[in-house]
Amino acid sequence: MKSKLFLIAMLLSSVLCVLALSGCRKSVAAVNADPSLRAYDTEPDWNDATKLIPLGYQEAQGKRIFYQYCVWCHADATPAGPSNRSNLTSASPLMNDGEKLNGETDEFLQNIITQGGSAQGRSPMMPPYGKTLSPGDIKAVISFTRAIAQPAYKQSGSPHTTK
Amino acid sequence: MSKRGIINWLHRTFFASPAHRFAWASVLLLITLAIAPTKDFFNEWRHYQRQYASFLSSRQDGAALKRNLNAGIQQIWLPDLSVVDRCTTCHLAVTEKTLQGAPGVPEPYKAHPPAGHDVKDWGCVICHRGQGPATEVAEAHTATRAWEQPLLPVKYIQGSCGSCHHGELPEAPQLARGRELLARLNCQGCHKLNNLEPASLGPDLSSVGYKVSRAWIYKWLKEPRTVLDKDGNTTVNGYESGDESRMPQYRLSEPELLSLSAFLSVQKARPLESYKVNPGVVAAWSKKLDLISQGEERFRQLMCTTCHPVAVTRAGETKLIGGNIAPELTKVGSKVNGDWLVSWLHNPQGYLAHAEMPRYGWTDEELYKVSQYVMNKLTDSDLLTAVPQLGVPTDEEVKRGKKIFLDKGCATCHSLQGILPQKDFGPDLTTMGAKNTSELDFGKSPAPHNLISYLQTKLKDPASVNPTARMPQYAWNQSDLDAVTTALLSQTGKAATSGLQQLVVAKKPASFQPVGAFAAVYERYKCYACHRFNGYGGTLAPDLTYEGSLAQKKWIFDFLKNPQTVRPALILRMPQFNMTDKEASILAEYLALAVQKPGVDPESVDPRQFTPAIAAAGKALYQAKYQCQSCHTIGGSGGYVGPNLNNAGNWLTPAWIEAWLRNPQALQPGTIEPRRDFSEDEIRDLTAYLMTLRVGISKSSPKSSANAVPIAREAGR
Numbered sequence: 001m002k003s004k005l006f007l008i009a010m011l012l013s014s015v016l017c018v019l020a021l022s023g024c025r026k027s028v029a030a031v032n033a034d035p036s037l038r039a040y041d042t043e044p045d046w047n048d049a050t051k052l053i054p055l056g057y058q059e060a061q062g063k064r065i066f067y068q069y070c071v072w073c074h075a076d077a078t079p080a081g082p083s084n085r086s087n088l089t090s091a092s093p094l095m096n097d098g099e100k101l102n103g104e105t106d107e108f109l110q111n112i113i114t115q116g117g118s119a120q121g122r123s124p125m126m127p128p129y130g131k132t133l134s135p136g137d138i139k140a141v142i143s144f145t146r147a148i149a150q151p152a153y154k155q156s157g158s159p160h161t162t163k
Numbered sequence: 164m165s166k167r168g169i170i171n172w173l174h175r176t177f178f179a180s181p182a183h184r185f186a187w188a189s190v191l192l193l194i195t196l197a198i199a200p201t202k203d204f205f206n207e208w209r210h211y212q213r214q215y216a217s218f219l220s221s222r223q224d225g226a227a228l229k230r231n232l233n234a235g236i237q238q239i240w241l242p243d244l245s246v247v248d249r250c251t252t253c254h255l256a257v258t259e260k261t262l263q264g265a266p267g268v269p270e271p272y273k274a275h276p277p278a279g280h281d282v283k284d285w286g287c288v289i290c291h292r293g294q295g296p297a298t299e300v301a302e303a304h305t306a307t308r309a310w311e312q313p314l315l316p317v318k319y320i321q322g323s324c325g326s327c328h329h330g331e332l333p334e335a336p337q338l339a340r341g342r343e344l345l346a347r348l349n350c351q352g353c354h355k356l357n358n359l360e361p362a363s364l365g366p367d368l369s370s371v372g373y374k375v376s377r378a379w380i381y382k383w384l385k386e387p388r389t390v391l392d393k394d395g396n397t398t399v400n401g402y403e404s405g406d407e408s409r410m411p412q413y414r415l416s417e418p419e420l421l422s423l424s425a426f427l428s429v430q431k432a433r434p435l436e437s438y439k440v441n442p443g444v445v446a447a448w449s450k451k452l453d454l455i456s457q458g459e460e461r462f463r464q465l466m467c468t469t470c471h472p473v474a475v476t477r478a479g480e481t482k483l484i485g486g487n488i489a490p491e492l493t494k495v496g497s498k499v500n501g502d503w504l505v506s507w508l509h510n511p512q513g514y515l516a517h518a519e520m521p522r523y524g525w526t527d528e529e530l531y532k533v534s535q536y537v538m539n540k541l542t543d544s545d546l547l548t549a550v551p552q553l554g555v556p557t558d559e560e561v562k563r564g565k566k567i568f569l570d571k572g573c574a575t576c577h578s579l580q581g582i583l584p585q586k587d588f589g590p591d592l593t594t595m596g597a598k599n600t601s602e603l604d605f606g607k608s609p610a611p612h613n614l615i616s617y618l619q620t621k622l623k624d625p626a627s628v629n630p631t632a633r634m635p636q637y638a639w640n641q642s643d644l645d646a647v648t649t650a651l652l653s654q655t656g657k658a659a660t661s662g663l664q665q666l667v668v669a670k671k672p673a674s675f676q677p678v679g680a681f682a683a684v685y686e687r688y689k690c691y692a693c694h695r696f697n698g699y700g701g702t703l704a705p706d707l708t709y710e711g712s713l714a715q716k717k718w719i720f721d722f723l724k725n726p727q728t729v730r731p732a733l734i735l736r737m738p739q740f741n742m743t744d745k746e747a748s749i750l751a752e753y754l755a756l757a758v759q760k761p762g763v764d765p766e767s768v769d770p771r772q773f774t775p776a777i778a779a780a781g782k783a784l785y786q787a788k789y790q791c792q793s794c795h796t797i798g799g800s801g802g803y804v805g806p807n808l809n810n811a812g813n814w815l816t817p818a819w820i821e822a823w824l825r826n827p828q829a830l831q832p833g834t835i836e837p838r839r840d841f842s843e844d845e846i847r848d849l850t851a852y853l854m855t856l857r858v859g860i861s862k863s864s865p866k867s868s869a870n871a872v873p874i875a876r877e878a879g880r
Contacts, residue, residue: 007170007178013191037316041337057317058264058276064336069835072804073793087802088793118788125793131838132828136277143264155266 046075046096047150055147062144065137066095069129090123098149106142113138208236208298211253215272228259236298239286248286248295250303258283279334290323291315306613311599315652318645319615322596325653329358333833341650344643348409352575353589353634357654365410365576367515369432374503374514377428378550381420387412411635414626419567425556426564432580436513438506444527448535458536461529466738467492470520470693470703473541488692488703489520496542504534521689524741572633589634594656604628618648675699681753684746693737696758704737709760709830713819716755718810723747760822760830768817773851781852784845794836797856805836812857820850 039054043063055063066074072084074095085092093100101109112120114135116128129138146153178184203209212234219225219232237251254271256262258281262274275282280290288295293314297303306313315323321338332338345351346360371380387410415423448454468485474493475484483491499507503514508530511518525533556564568574572588595618603617606628610620620627622644625634639647675696677685685691691700694707710719724747726737742750759765785791792801795808811820822829824846827836841849 006184007174010187010191013195037318040317040320056276057278061334064334068833069837072835073802082803084794084802084804087800124788124790127789127793127837128839129837131840133837139277 043144043148045150046094046148053148055144058140059144059147061137062140062142062147065133065141066144069133070095070141073125088123088125090125092123092126095145096148096150098151098153101145102149102151102153106139109142109145110135110138113141206298207300208252211271212255215255218269218272224261228256228261231259239284241286241289244289246286246288246295248288249298250287250293250295251282252298253300254287257287289327290320291317292323306600311601312597313613316615319649319652322649322652325650326596326655337646337649338653340643341646341648341653344647345650348411348637349576350592353572353585353587355587355591355593357593357656364578367517367578368427368430369578369580370430370435370514372428372431373435374499374507375428376500377424377553377556378547379498380427381424381550381553382547383410384413384415384420384423411637413571413635415567415571418563421553422560422563423567423571424553424564425560426568429556429561430579433514435503435506436510437502438509438513439502440505440531441527444531448528448531454532455536455539458532458534459540461532462536464739465523465525465529465533466736467533469736469738486703488701492537492541494541494543494546496538496540497544497546501534501538504537505530508534519689519692521692521738521740522687523738524743526741571635592651592654595654596652597655606630615648615652618651619644622647677753677757680749681757684742684749687746688740688742690750706831707754708758709763711755711757711759712763712765712816712822713760714755714814715765715816716751718814719754720747720751723750763818763822763830765816765818768821768850770817770851770854773817773847773854777848777851778855779852781845781848781850784849785852789839808853808856810856810858811853812855815853817850817854820853821846824849 036054040057041055041060041063042052043055045051045053067079071078073088073092074085076083076085076094078084095101108120112122112126113133114128114130116124117126118124119128133141146155177187215232216229219229222228232255235252236249237255239248239251240246241248251257254273256268256272257275259274262268262272263276265274268274286295287293291314292312294303294307294310294312297310301307302310304314321335324332324335325338325342328335342359345356346362349362349364350356351359351362352364375383451457470486470489471492472483472485472487473491474481476482483493507514507520508523508525510522511520512522568579569582569585572585573579574582574585575588578584596614598614600612600614600617603612603614605612605617605620608620608628610616610628617628621634622637622639625632625636675691675698676682690696690707693701693704695702696706697708714722722737723740723742724744726739755765794802794804795806796803797808819830823836824839824841826838827834828838
């Protein structure tokens, strides 16, 4: 009788061991939430307002800076009404103009925003923002431009990747 | 073989002798002891760390990155916040600056983009929430029985900013909009909330019986706002542009509407300070055929739309045009009593002591023309057609109406003589943003069981989670719903520890308390309704905190007497107050002397040093080297981003121009004009040039004000 009890105890404890080993782990799949909730912010496609472009953190910061400083000359509609583009003697590119801007490197855009148009041999009507915005702010604006570009901007492969 | 037989056989074969039994027990013990190390070996985080090592060896810069890699569980500890954060155990490269934005980096190894708080010092959960001490993916990210606070979706993450940053935070616009809405809609009237701007209350209804009819009250209670959308469909409580009515829709039954409208229509607590237009003016004008069109012109010239929006239909599209700090006037002629309107326009504070509308010095002629235009043209003949015949209110109805007024919590927003404000009418929301799902009552709502879905379901339709909810119905657009959700998520209660209290970024108190003669004029014209002084006041018009350094005293005086638009792109212009010379000079004297920027003394730069040659050099710099005309207009050509400089020589002080050219953001943080590398000589030259720009102040200017109208309409699109 004693030995039978022992046998049952052994079986029970083995079952417990198996349970403990498997743990109460939840599947990883449950972690992937609704994609619309993963965008920090969105910006309507300027050519088609029904399409929303998801923006990451840096792009969203760029959007905020863009709508404060740049929108007046680099968009057709501004928060205060008509755009200032028509008042410029040399046309300023729209910020989503992929045909014009996708060809420019990030370095060039960083430089022209920092130093202004004349330092880069472009229109002197573009003032320098290097003493007003931080390099991080300017990088954020560039990432916003890239995000809203039409046709879409294709990021070139990083030189660090070997694959 | 029977069951008994199997047991006997097992026993005979494996447990016959004590040695056998001991051996088996030892094996089991060893297995038990091995469980923990085995589980540990197969832990998810070890898997991710091994995978990261092999990912690094596939990269050229892998060796350098590998040097930063520490094996084992990583932990960031913020004792002051009582936060333990082990996210970096798997998110190994989250602080690697060289991987920021790099392509081809798989999760969980992506680097965090540059943010206000360095992840190295602050960890992840202070913003993203989730279970910091957990080392398993699902436990850290999702809600479990033991930890009901899952990761915050990135869309609402600004809610976390608001837990500590109680003041303004320009980096978090969604949070700011949500807080603005909570204050604007006076959520604090019913709910307790932390760190919000003072609520804006609904109108005092003590004498509302003089102002509107019972039929209008009935209609308003039923449908607080009715607008037509672009397809001609009627939208109730229309909400599109931020100029929406702040009154929500209550779910009132027909008898409730009858009783409440009866009760409100007999509210005549304070006798109306009545004002009658001179009968001579009425006699002279009432016969004129163009009375209404003249009234309309005057309505525009007086710039009523600077504060009040009016719906305008153009090309089949109806839009509200004008400011949003005062009630919409599109149908006001069908709302108010004509005698009341004249008295109100003559002296708003005579009806409502705390009214924010200034007391304009309008003539009887203006009052008559404008009120006739408002009562005849800003109307909607269909507004009250669906209202049933409402007789004289009976005592019974009035009594029932008073009870409904209290039951529905009307006194949370509206004051009424003899009724105390209803404080804490709704639940306390100071810890709403940290609530566990199990604490929320979803009722029969099919909404997913999590905090965000609860907030949005409740805000969209309070009755869907609780059919007997007292909360009224608001009509949100999606982005405002998200903003309010974000602001509520920031309501995470009092700081848990004293350490957190030290980290909390408190709100800056704003105050501006003028005294003396200035205060009286300032109060009469309600300058603070639009202008901001020292952080106190409205944001519709320029901040005047440094006006004394910026503008010349004579210009301020002339502007007050005859306001012109300084910024061509602006649709709103300061209204004509018809101030007396004495009032204008009291304001000009005070502004010029008392509200200066320290370090910018208007007397410090002597304009007599500027020779024509210096000014000519400045003109060349302006036009060619720096091309200031891209943003500023002089003589009719140029951009309209910055102010018009036609009259800069009469308007600005040379000291201000010099200080501004040196560093605009030092004088006005966030201003668009970039700081540039001007030499001191260039600053002097440009200042000298701007000081030569002068135009005579035109005398009375019906022409220039009329010109402002097309711009206003154009820009309102």
